[in-house]
Amino acid sequence: MLLQSIDLAVAAEELGADGAYFRVHHFARQLSSPFPLLAAIGARTRRIEIGTGVIDMRYENPFYMIEDAGSADLISGGRLQLGISRGSPEQVIEGWRHFGYAPPTGESDADMGRRHGELFFELLKGRGFAQPNPQPMFANPPGLLRLEPHAEGLQDRIWWGAASDATAAWAARKGMNLQSSTLKADESGEPFDVQQARQIRRYREAWKEAGHERQPRVSVSRSIVALMNDTDRAYFGRGESSDQIGIIDNMRAVFGRSYAAEPDRLIDELRADEAIAEADTLLLTVPNQLGVAYNAHIIEAILKHVAPALGWR
Template sequence: MKRIGFLSFGHWHPRTLTRTASDVLHQSVDLAVAAEELGIDGAYFRVHHFARQLASPFPLLTAVGMRTSRIEIGTGVIDMRYENPLYMAETAASADLLSGERLQLGISRGSPETVIDGYKVFGNIPPAGTTDAEMAARHTEAFLAAIEGAKLAQSDPARTGVSGRVAIEPRSETLRERIWWGSGTRGSAIKTAEQGMNLMSSTLLTEDTGVPFDELQAEQIRMYREAFAAGGWGREPRVSVSRSVTPLVSEQDRQYFGHRSAQDSEQVGYIDPLTIARFGKSYIGEPDKIAEELANDKAVQAADTVLVTVPNQRGVDYNAALLENIVKHVAPAAGWR
């Protein structure tokens, strides 16, 4: 039994069905509502800055939470280089409480972006001699401490009648167990386990050992689970992988994606001059063929949650039909449910 969620990149463009930022925000909420009605387990959204995509996630997550009752609501992922960790802790707790404690927050050091050092424009500049990755790690540690209830500020007895240190408010007591780290390597997966976070592994890994993508990702998951068990956290961790899954059921499916069904395969490339990247294949084709391929995907089998990327610019109706086809035709045949 696997949880199935959708992952929206949240693009908008005047020549699509998401013409404006308003369109993509409202349609994101509507798709989450439709997905819940279909029995989908999670609604997840990418976060990017300085681009025609979804950015600050918490207003959207709150809106989804207020329109739904069951579905998990998450991010994949929040770039911690940009964040004020204490303010993020407050807004995350507020959104989580309003949704009935359904947030599943994916965070990370960040992904390739369309601007140079955009986090510096947000006022986040790494101290001399440190890197942006180290700054993201510090922000993450501060965020985790805050949602755990760390006493961070000195109370003013003259105003409160209380001495001692106090934590941020509001707080969600269960949120700490629902934080995920977006990991691109085996080493970062182990560190994720050591920090007691869930693992979010995507279709891009920033290392290459020469084995097929799904085997490398499955090895990452195995190493993560072993490290998590060794950490003595007292609970079972969650692990997600994301996949592009497009069953060709309707004539519209074939018109949009049929030409790609024989072209998609794993790729090795570079996201910058120094960083190698492994990209997983897209699963496009007849439902039974996709189901067979997914059943043999070692990383998919090792994960408890599969996030299906959706072409959000095709509109709510098309994406709801896509998710319905996955639930009806692919998931049962693949042995997911």
């Protein structure tokens, strides 16, 4: 899977896609430690963004993560786009405890994840904070020392994965970009894309109120397959899909529908998706267990037969 992920990122770049982002899960036969993969892709590609969606900060040492992220970003030439979050349900009970982390009294694991995320984001500024040894092994620059390597500009390429409107506004105040996935807290009972579009608008309002100088980025994720042949129809042509309601981490959540249809119909359906229209970046989820060639076919079909009609780059 790791090697195929590298090959698929190379194929995505060759096809003209803008990026390759990866989900991160622990205690599962999936992608768990993202930075070796991101660095390898950075060494094999030249143009595409390389990112995550998302890293569970309950499991992370923010100081060590600074070194990993800085190295991967420099190897890629400054193309890293890191989605981080307080985390989602995992394979084991309180898995972060096995990594040596536990929230102190009065703090939840979600609070701990946000605290780790805030510290990581602050450390990315590259300010010195550590007192140098008076007899160091290597010569030091003057003043307090920072973690190395420092990746200039990476702080502007950090995204927070938010499930609720309130968390999206929190991320805006902190100065992080926004990732909104294929599920969110069901806060109004309205269709998924309507709630997600409102979340994005509230995020942008909070960003403006915070007075940040740069323009933020906002992504939404969608499962989209253009049915081009019999194989596509056999895998995905199973009729209408609709939003689903479920419980995740004791939260009532709305899960967005998947899109699978012939290109002309897809274009009409996607044009009506309010959140896609509100966002500036679309993360296309692909069934990577089906291999590099088939996933390259899925990506190519969207790029050639759907994206141009919708004005997507």
